[in-house]
Every structure is written in C-alpha cells, then in structure tokens.
Amino acid sequence: AAPRLLAFAGSLRSGSYNRRLIPVLVEGARAAGAQVTHIELRDYSLPIYDGDIEAEGLPDNARRLQALMAEHDGLLISTPEYNGSMPALVKNTLDWISRPLGDGRSGTSLFTDKVAGIVSASPGPLGGMRSLLVLRDALAKLGLIVVPQQVAVGQAGEKLLDYGQLGDERAREAVHRVGAAVVRHLHVYNPSIAGARA
Ligand code: FNR
Numbered sequence: 001a002a003p004r005l006l007a008f009a010g011s012l013r014s015g016s017y018n019r020r021l022i023p024v025l026v027e028g029a030r031a032a033g034a035q036v037t038h039i040e041l042r043d044y045s046l047p048i049y050d051g052d053i054e055a056e057g058l059p060d061n062a063r064r065l066q067a068l069m070a071e072h073d074g075l076l077i078s079t080p081e082y083n084g085s086m087p088a089l090v091k092n093t094l095d096w097i098s099r100p101l102g103d104g105r106s107g108t109s110l111f112t113d114k115v116a117g118i119v120s121a122s123p124g125p126l127g128g129m130r131s132l133l134v135l136r137d138a139l140a141k142l143g144l145i146v147v148p149q150q151v152a153v154g155q156a157g158e159k160l161l162d163y164g165q166l167g168d169e170r171a172r173e174a175v176h177r178v179g180a181a182v183v184r185h186l187h188v189y190n191p192s193i194a195g196a197r198a
Pocket residue numbers: 010011012013015016017018019079080081082083084085121122123124126127128
C-alpha cells in the first residue's frame with residue numbers, strides 16, 4: 001500500500017506563506033509515492049482546548065481530525081513561528097487529536113510510530129527555524145518519528161509569491177526532500193507499508 005499522509009499548514013489567513021508552502025511539501029511526498037490528504041485547518045476549527053467542553057462530548061471537528069489521523073500513516077506540516085514557538089493553532093490541533101477516542105484508547109495512540117515531515121516559512125531571515133525545534137519536540141512526545149530533514153524558508157514575502165510557488169530552487173528541492181524522506185522512513189518503520197513493498 002502507498003503511504004498515506006495528512007498535510008496541513010498551521011495558519012488560517014488567506015495570504016499565509018505556510019499555506020503557500022505546504023503544496024510544495026505535498027508535491028515532494030507525492031512524487032515519492034505517497035497518497036496525500038491536504039486539509040485546511042479552517043475547515044476543522046476548534047475552540048482552545050477546554051475540559052468543560054470536552055466533558056460535554058468531544059467537538060465534531062476533533063472527532064473528524066482523529067478519524068483522519070487514524071486513516072493516515074504520517075503528517076506533513078508547514079508551520080509559522082510565533083514568538084519563537086509554534087502557533088497555538090498547531091498545538092491546539094494536536095492537543096484535541098490526542099484526547100481519548102471513546103473506546104478506551106488514548107488519542108495519542110493515533111500518532112504512535114507514525115512519521116512526520118515539517119517545514120516553516122516566515123518573512124524573517126531565520127524562516128521560523130525555532131518553531132521547527134518546538135514542533136519537532138512536540139511531535140516526538142506524541143510518539144511520531146520526525147524525519148531529520150527540515151526546511152525553514154526565510155524572506156517568505158519574496159520567495160512565496162503564490163500558492164505552491166516557491167521561487168527559490170534550492171529551497172524547493174530541499175522541501176521536496178523532506179516529503180521524500182517521510183515516505184522513505186515509512187517504508188522502513190511501518191510494518192504494513194514495508195510488508196506491502198516486500
Ligand atoms: C509573528 N511572526 C514571527 N516571525 C518569526 O520569524 N519569528 C517569530 O518569533 C514571530 N513571532 C510572531 C508572533 C505573532 C503573534 C505573529 C502574529 C507573528 C511573524 C510571522 O512569521 C508572520 O506573521 C507570518 O506571515 C505568519 O505565517 P503565515 O500566516 O504567513 O503562514
């Protein structure tokens with residue numbers, strides 16, 4: 001079976017550089033053989049995690065995200081950097097997915113041994129590099145294997161002029177390599193994919 005990956009950008013705004021960048025990562029993963037589901041977090045909007053809300057029943061969008069996570073072997077994420085960290089949107093999304101599934105299992109089990117590829121974009125010179133460190137750590141704590149390859153696209157205002165258009169060839173190839181690395185790691189780590197390939 002082809003590896004199935006769930007992709008999203010960690011920004012909601014229409015002109016988001018990370019929304020422009022995520023298709024490049026998706027393209028790299030697809031070229032390496034992955035089946036990618038690319039979602040917009042705007043379509044899965046959730047309140048900031050609140051145990052009182054959860055006590056009344058997990059929000060539908062949290063359930064939908066859990067179902068998507070269950071159907072996929074890994075994640076592709078393009079994240080902004082807010083004050084040297086990942087945006088609350090990204091953390092909140094991961095936190096809601098991690099909540100109990102209702103069948104006795106923890107939502108964190110949805111992430112176990114899955115593989116993630118991460119990139120970032122920012123108008124600043126460092127491209128959101130610090131958010132990648134924080135996101136990498138958060139994903140690892142959830143049980144994902146985050147591939148060592150990562151790319152922070154700086155000066156995004158000049159390089160990401162349109163959706164899926166990264167006007168810096170070296171950066172574009174590096175982002176493609178992140179997607180390809182996720183597929184490669186899945187062939188090694190995921191028994192069903194490795195088995196299907198053998
Ligand atoms: C930012 N921005 C920012 N950029 C950066 O490189 N390092 C940082 O620490 C921060 N901090 C920060 C905090 C907050 C609250 C905001 C709103 C913004 C700028 C940020 O990179 C810029 O707004 C990007 O355009 C956000 O990503 P999208 O929406 O273009 O994908």
